[in-house]
Amino acid sequence: MSADVIIRVEGVTKVYTMGEEKVHALRGITLDIVRGTYVSIMGPSGSGKSTLFNMIGGLDRPSDGEVIMEGFRFGELSSGQMAWIRCHKVGFIFQSFNLIPSMTALDNVAIARIFSGLTPAQARRDAAGSLEQVGLGNRMDHLPSELSGGQQQRVAIARAIVNRPEVILADEPTGNLDLRTGEDIINLLGKMKMDLNITVISATHDKKMLSASDVVVWISDGAISRVAQRDEIKIDIGTIDGKTLA
Amino acid sequence: MPKADAINAVPVQAPVPWSVAFAVSWGSLRRRFLRSLITMVGVVLGIAFLAYMLVNDNIVNALVALRNDTLNVILQKNGVDIFSGKGTDTMMLMLIGLSLFTCLVGIINAMLMSVTERIKEIGTLKCLGAQDAFIVKTFFIEASLQGVMGTVLGVALGLLVGLLVNTFAYGRFVWSAFPAFLVVKSVVVSLVIGSLMSVLAAIAPAYWAARKQPVEAMRVEE
Ligand SMILES: Nc1ncnc2c1ncn2[C@@H]1O[C@H](COP(=O)(O)OP(=O)(O)OP(=O)(O)O)[C@@H](O)[C@H]1O
């Protein structure tokens, strides 16, 4: 394995069984993700983006195949070890922000830090730092219900980076935001990638995501249909728009 | 890299102390306080019934022991058997058992609702690195606190109703023969029984909550 591949997805399939019916959500995905890149996973609704997100984040087990992060095969790890990986290696960002409604912005970030083994006092100090980094230093004591969608997603980003993860996994991070706020969030993710050398993997059908991406992976019907590197993307945007119009 | 080494190289996530779990539970209980109250109604009524039965028994026994003719007439009119020595009969035990059962079901039901409402939250905590033990702790503490608060309210309600009903029926006699020590004992017994039941009833929902998977964070609600 080349040294700078941080995540390898190897022949991953996922079949959901609903009664008699079998849904093939992923049909054998193989993909190498290079450390420090911004990868966008694009595809129409129902193509399997969220399912792939679950597999890469170790939230669910593949029906077949493997996900390997820094050489560790998820399938071989205990649940306590998987909890450690999710805590220390991965920062999750969700479409609906997923903040804990009973906790202030500060505590929402601090709880992730506490899980990594720090005392509440130390955790709050680091959480405050992370909130400053995303430009929310003046909103720490607000409850999620007192924040706008964009601000909530910033808190989620602060929470995702507080444990200095290798990877940020985002599923439709701009799905619940308006155009401009969505752009701010994408730029913030790009900045986190640069400043902290974090690998960002984002599932989306938002074309704004393309400009920030180093690699774009298109999936349709559970299989990769195309992988494009940064230099190919620029030209592609025109092509895609052309296709959309046609 | 040999496989075994690779597996050992990933540490197991460290446990979170009870104090943190307590703070999280308390925060969630405080925010959902009105809701908790509504779902606690079962506990309150069950324990109120227990406390009422015990206190009522204390007072009626004390009144019978007065052997006052005027009072005995009223007692008999109210259906009290003034000749049987002890008031605690099987009927009363059955009723108490029933009230405790109601109380148990009340807490379990309230907590299951609370878990169902927060499946996504549990999934999110697990994505952040929470382990099953932490989820068990927070839900256990929350359910226990809720049950204990419901118990305190229930005992207060039962005591109040017991005093009012008997004062209304027997007037000043109640206060001349008031079995203060026994009533305090009944209050303490109800508090202890209610709290124990609350803690017992909290166990199952807490484990049920912890079984929720991290992928539930992706659940779409509304
Ligand atoms: N828990 C589940 N049980 C059964 N089927 C599922 C489940 N989750 C996803 N699916 C199915 O798997 C397929 C892929 O779903 P997935 O959520 O990964 O798509 P997606 O690309 O994220 O779509 P969207 O853009 O709408 O979020 C769909 O056909 C979906 O119905």
Ligand SMILES: [Mg+2]
């Ligand atoms: Mg999706």
